[in-house]
Amino acid sequence: MHIPRYVTAVCAAAAATVLATSTSAAAETGPTQDNFLPAMAYSILRLDIDPPGANDWNCRPSAAHPRPVVLVHGTYENRYNNWARMSPELKAQGYCVYALDFGDTDDAGVALAPTVKGYGDIKKSSKELAAFVDKVLAASGSRQVDLVGHSQGGTLSRWYLKADGGANTTDPSKNKVKKIVQLGATNHGTTMSGFTTLADKLHILQSGEKPLGKAGVQQYWKSDFIKELNADGDTVPGVDYTVIATKYDEITTPWQSTFMTAGPGATVQNITLQEGCSVDFSAHLSMSYSPRAIGLVKRALDPSAPTAPCVPRAPAF
Secondary structure (H helix, E strand, O other), rough: OOOOOHHHHHHHHHHHHHHHHHHHOOOOEOOOOOOOHHHHHHHOOOOOOOOOOOOOOOOOOOOOOOOOEEEEEEOOOOHHHHOOHHHHHHHHOOOOEEEEOOOOOOOOOOOOOOOOOOOOOOOOOOOOHHHHHHHHHHHHHOOEEEEEOOOOOHHHHHHHHHHOOOOOOOHHHHEEEEEEEEEEEOOOOOOOOOOHHHHOOOOHHHHHHHHHHHHHHHEEEEOHHHHHHOOOOOOOOOOOOEEEEOOOOOOOOOHHHOOOOOOOOOOEEEEOOOOOOOOOOOOOHHHOOOHHHHHHHHHHOOOOOOOOOOEEEEEOO
């Protein structure tokens, strides 16, 4: 069948217009927030917004900070409400900062889907992270990234290294990730202050998967996912890990379960938020808004950064 040239030209122009529109369209950027609660409230009706400082796809890493930083949010959070304070601070330090949403495409999680992200199967979310990291590497021209993950975001980052291309076990110099910094990650699962343990004993834990999403069940300390995650040790060669915990964590419990042990070719620094700063009472959701935690993240990414400040913080918000 012969297609007239003018039809071909029109179609090509239309396709080019659509492509240009889709690639140039930028998400709305929300304001900087001082605490998690106002950030959560702001994002409820604005689920597709960037934290300030993130996702500038024209950013080029500097010699001082050659690796882009990818922020990975936690369960039932999103890229804005988790990082509305840390993202602009890292950007101000000269980093190229990126943040993604993930885990919102599963059929499960129907009770939460209208307002949150990060509830879907962690193994599927890992593939979303993999695609996002590849996009960051291509846009920035960098060979590696650093990952900063809160809660599930830290655990998900580890699965990405082990299962979805983040690390090269035969040649660690080809790893796509150099550093992982975690805040309250569920590295060895959680009892969630005893609630998931009780639900398991009552044989109702699995029934929560449909309304609340698979990710929560996967992070139970006895889950098959946690067993798989740690079957070959906590780390992979060629990656430096910094694990930040708070004594007042009510979600990742016991709070010490977030700490990791270094395997061959890796380093692990386990840090308690309150060590040297007893007035920081930040709990799980407020960790990423703690000036001290943000300072510790900066130091983990760049050891020459200033010492993390000690600022009084309330437990929750």
